[in-house]
Amino acid sequence: MSTFVEILKAIGLAVLIFTFLAVVGAMYGVYLERKISGWIQVRYGPMHVGRWGLLQTIADTIKLLQKEHITPRRADVMIFNTAPIIVAVAGLLDWVVIPFGTGFGRYLVVRDINIGVVYFAAMASLTVIGILTAGWASNNKYALLGGLRSASQMISYEIPLALGLLWAAMIAGTLSTVGIVEAQRGGWFLFKVPPLGFLAALLFLAAATAEVNRVPFDLPEAESELVAGYFAEYTGMRFALFQLGEYAEMYAMSAMAAILFLGGWLEPNMPQWVWALLGIGALAMAAFIRFSVLRQVMLVRPILALAVLGAVICGLMVLGIGLGRTPVLPSIVWFFIKLFALVFFLMWMRWTYPRLRLDQLLNLSWKVLLPVGLLNILLTGLLLTVAQ
Amino acid sequence: MPKVVLDWLYVGVFAVVGVVLAVVPLVVVWLLAPRLSLPQKRLTYESGVVPFGQAWAQFNVRYYLFALVFVVFDVEVIYLYPWAIVFRQLGAFAFYEMVIFLGILLVGLAYAWRKGALEWV
Numbered sequence: 001m002s003t004f005v006e007i008l009k010a011i012g013l014a015v016l017i018f019t020f021l022a023v024v025g026a027m028y029g030v031y032l033e034r035k036i037s038g039w040i041q042v043r044y045g046p047m048h049v050g051r052w053g054l055l056q057t058i059a060d061t062i063k064l065l066q067k068e069h070i071t072p073r074r075a076d077v078m079i080f081n082t083a084p085i086i087v088a089v090a091g092l093l094d095w096v097v098i099p100f101g102t103g104f105g106r107y108l109v110v111r112d113i114n115i116g117v118v119y120f121a122a123m124a125s126l127t128v129i130g131i132l133t134a135g136w137a138s139n140n141k142y143a144l145l146g147g148l149r150s151a152s153q154m155i156s157y158e159i160p161l162a163l164g165l166l167w168a169a170m171i172a173g174t175l176s177t178v179g180i181v182e183a184q185r186g187g188w189f190l191f192k193v194p195p196l197g198f199l200a201a202l203l204f205l206a207a208a209t210a211e212v213n214r215v216p217f218d219l220p221e222a223e224s225e226l227v228a229g230y231f232a233e234y235t236g237m238r239f240a241l242f243q244l245g246e247y248a249e250m251y252a253m254s255a256m257a258a259i260l261f262l263g264g265w266l267e268p269n270m271p272q273w274v275w276a277l278l279g280i281g282a283l284a285m286a287a288f289i290r291f292s293v294l295r296q297v298m299l300v301r302p303i304l305a306l307a308v309l310g311a312v313i314c315g316l317m318v319l320g321i322g323l324g325r326t327p328v329l330p331s332i333v334w335f336f337i338k339l340f341a342l343v344f345f346l347m348w349m350r351w352t353y354p355r356l357r358l359d360q361l362l363n364l365s366w367k368v369l370l371p372v373g374l375l376n377i378l379l380t381g382l383l384l385t386v387a388q
Numbered sequence: 389m390p391k392v393v394l395d396w397l398y399v400g401v402f403a404v405v406g407v408v409l410a411v412v413p414l415v416v417v418w419l420l421a422p423r424l425s426l427p428q429k430r431l432t433y434e435s436g437v438v439p440f441g442q443a444w445a446q447f448n449v450r451y452y453l454f455a456l457v458f459v460v461f462d463v464e465v466i467y468l469y470p471w472a473i474v475f476r477q478l479g480a481f482a483f484y485e486m487v488i489f490l491g492i493l494l495v496g497l498a499y500a501w502r503k504g505a506l507e508w509v
Binding site: 002003006007010011013014015017018065066067068069070071072073074075084085088089092093096110111113114115117118119138139140141142152155156158159162163166169170173174175227232233236237238240241359362363366367370371374377378381382384385388 | 402413469473501
């Protein structure tokens with residue numbers, strides 16, 4: 001009987017997280033991406049469907065639901081059809097171990113698996129199977145090249161990714177994601193064993209960007225040379241499933257980076273005057289932009305929006321600490337602030353760096369990130385052993 | 389039920405529900421979308437020209453050597469995980485052991501590097 005209840009609970013949670021990924025992750029991920037791209041390129045981005053174009057991607061999804069599925073004549077039909085499903089499911093499975101916060105007297109995580117970090121690395125690399133089969137089954141030259149590139153890229157960056165995960169696990173002394181966040185009550189891992197924590201975070205972020213095929217590591221789908229890479233032959237909803245899987249993966253990587261190095265759902269532990277100072281700084285910046293000629297420059301609009309948001313958060317923190325509330329904001333709010341800050345960072349990077357060449361990409365992984373990661377582990381081990 | 393079994397039960401349910409939820413929109417498409425199969429429409433895309441040959445031709449699989457090096461280092465990282473968890477309880481001895489282990493692998497990496505296995509040619 002209890003097994004039955006657990007299965008029902010699991011189904012409910014799976015539907016909940018899938019919906020979250022489809023709506024917040026994919027639909028509003030695409031919207032954010034287009035909006036931020038627009039701002040950086042000094043244009044508006046989607047504006048017509050709904051206020052500020054907020055319903056644009058919902059309309060797009062409904063449109064995609066009515067689009068015909070075209071299977072190329074020479075494709076391997078069965079593999080061609082399963083590939084998008086594999087990518088979408090791999091994106092969902094990452095989220096089993098990601099804790100959103102605390103509440104109702106428990107941790108808000110699907111399952112706190114005791115090898116959570118290893119599980120995450122394993123599920124994140126499942127995507128490559130979907131991508132490689134998609135590229136191969138299309139029987140399209142562009143798609144095959146995209147799939148092969150993706151395979152070599154993903155296996156190259158999986159090791160730096162694992163070394164980043166390993167570093168955090170080593171400091172925390174546990175592989176459970178909840179345990180890693182709890183170990184950061186004394187301070188974020190980003191600032192542990194300085195500057196090695198920062199180095200490990202950088203390593204993880206670079207590898208995570210490569211794992212989710214984003215600029216500057218977007219060779220598998222380089223649109224200017226490979227059309228769309230491995231999903232060149234996919235139409236309609238199958239294409240949307242690839243997008244869903246990719247955005248789910250990107251959000252999962254950002255969430256993992258927040259958990260490993262930015263304290264997950266924990267509130268930053270800073271005195272009231274630091275918050276006040278930060279808030280005044282953000283407010284001054286917002287006021288400067290709003291009341292100067294800069295107001296008319298599109299490029300600074302996201303900075304204005306971020307400054308106002310930052311000022312609001314700092315103001316709330318100052319008020320909350322003044323009233324003696326701890327923690328001031330609910331843990332889940334902090335988790336999402338950190339998650340979206342990292343997502344924003346990834347989208348910003350897209351319009352800042354040019355794409356690497358394939359040999360540069362592999363050199364970066366094997367000749368820079370891997371030795372640096374290993375030495376980082378050894379040095380941290382040495383320092384921790386000496387400290388004992 | 390032990391916690392470990394329950395954990396993996398959830399993972400299994402997630403995988404099954406994930407597949408079902410990914411198939412649902414495809415079924416909706418099957419119900420809603422038009423289906424009109426023309427030979428031109430089903431041609432493989434190749435920049436607008438009629439594709440010649442198959443994509444399943446012989447490819448120079450350059451990443452083969454990378455795949456070999458990858459296997460070595462991926463297995464190594466798996467061995468590092470248990471060490472990372474308990475090395476503080478084991479003290480200095482475990483650290484020296486790991487230095488030797490990583491040292492051998494770093495020599496291996498240097499060898500592969502020197503041999504040109506890490507060059508994309």
